[in-house]
Amino acid sequence: MTESPENPNPQNPNPNSPRTDASSLSAFGASRRNVLFGAAAGAAFLSGCTSNESNDGKDAEAGQANVADDKPGKRVTIGFAGPQADHGWLNAINEQAKERAKKYKDVTLEATEGSNDNAQQVGQIETLINKKVDVLVILPADGKALTQVGLKAMRAGIPVVNLDRVFASQQAYRCWIGGDNYGMGLNAGRYIGEKLKDKKNAKVVELAGIDNLELTRERTEGFDDALKNYPNIKKVARQAAEFTVESGQSKMAQLLRAEPKFDALWNHDDDQGVGAERAIKQAGRDDFLMVGGAGSKRVMEAIKADNSVIKATVLYPPTMAASAIDLARALGQSKGVGGLAEFEIPASITLYSAVVTRLNVDEYLPTGFK
Known part of the structure; x- marks a missing residue:
């Protein structure tokens, strides 16, 4: 399979295969279906x-x-x-x-x-x-x-x-x-990178989770490392929320006020993403793509409908x-x-942090949580 913007893993030309680096058993070499x-x-x-x-x-x-x-x-x-x-x-x-x-x-x-x-x-x-x-x-x-x-x-x-x-x-x-928190950020960054690789001076923002948790720092580190492979992309803002709807809404509103123009948003958590989406709708913004995190059923259904800014989510199954x-x-x-x-x-x-897009959402939808 050739690389495409839907493949967030440039180093793995087959997005249907789990990562096989030394730090991850990735379900012991099984197919992506068996990773979950x-x-x-x-x-x-x-x-x-x-x-x-x-x-x-x-x-x-x-x-x-x-x-x-x-x-x-x-x-x-x-x-x-x-x-x-x-x-x-x-x-x-x-x-x-x-x-x-x-x-x-x-x-x-x-x-x-x-x-x-x-x-x-x-x-x-x-x-x-x-x-x-x-x-x-x-x-x-x-x-x-x-x-x-x-x-x-x-x-x-x-x-x-x-x-x-x-x-x-x-x-x-x-x-x-x-x-794999680091891998979650890495794959989110790769997906966004492939989507924006041909856009000059592209800008991205990040809505992180609780900053005093190691998992949040690892997700940000992976995301930042992935973006290093795309010199045309710059992360211009980051806000840490608290994995809650309320914090997602307030912190996303701050990001939107601070950055009147950007091309992509990575949100660490689909639950706080409910609030982020509210802020986005209230601001009347639809000029960027959004990547979620964890893999909620609600987000997968939005990806399938393809009628909002949400275009992908990175699994934490x-x-x-x-x-x-x-x-x-x-x-x-x-x-x-x-x-x-x-x-x-x-x-x-x-476990492997697969990226769910409109191309594979039907496969992963049964695993989505409420």
Whole structure:
């Protein structure tokens, strides 16, 4: 496939293939369709998760690991602890985990209510540890602040699947799975760069997330690095919002007042993008293209309709929670994953930040969150 403005990855001529750099397993070399593993995507990158049967030694004869599959096997109790679902993406994380667990007859899910208070979340996780769950899946409100409770679980012999916001120590988890914040910014910048590469003195603006979060800084760094490949493009303004509708509206209004003319906007988060779009409509502006972030259903539907400034969104798939359940199930049954020569589950799995445009939106629409 030849490069086109719809391909945000100039270094990867096939936009249907996941990134394969050393820092990312990208669903172990699967196709882009399988990168979005999980309940909403309709497929797990793991082959499933649980038979205790040895398949009469056929796997060993073939030189394969004892991998998980869909057959019911040893029962596993998975403790799930995440932050409060006060955001569309976080709510989708919770739903993905719960729905995935329901698919397995051998899984019991013990889920906490979720909290953004570090002390309260620590208490919830300690309760799960005291219940002696087999495996823990934890999306910490603050990875650094909750590292000690991750260490406590691991020392108690409970393997931890660290979801997205990483603990400060690798000793606090057995496996980490999450999104690629730097890659998210990189691909947003590449998409915009390809769209504006022939425009002289092009200008872009950025509506970022919460600035004291490492993920926000990584998204901005990736975006800036991508734009370095397009000398005709200059980022003329940046505002940090708070991943809320209200902050998106107020900060976008400030950007519009400060910059009466620009060609593209990258917004880090589709939820705060609701507010950004309100400000754009109130200002009567439609002279630029907008790229969103995370992959909400609302934004994907707008991309498909092609009747607004929104032309693309860069995924940060909440399906990672469904895959975390797959991993936890496999860990609880001492299984590996299909498609790998290694016997053990990897220590780190980074998802690919695909760009959704009108050309591929139908493929990704089922994964969009509300």
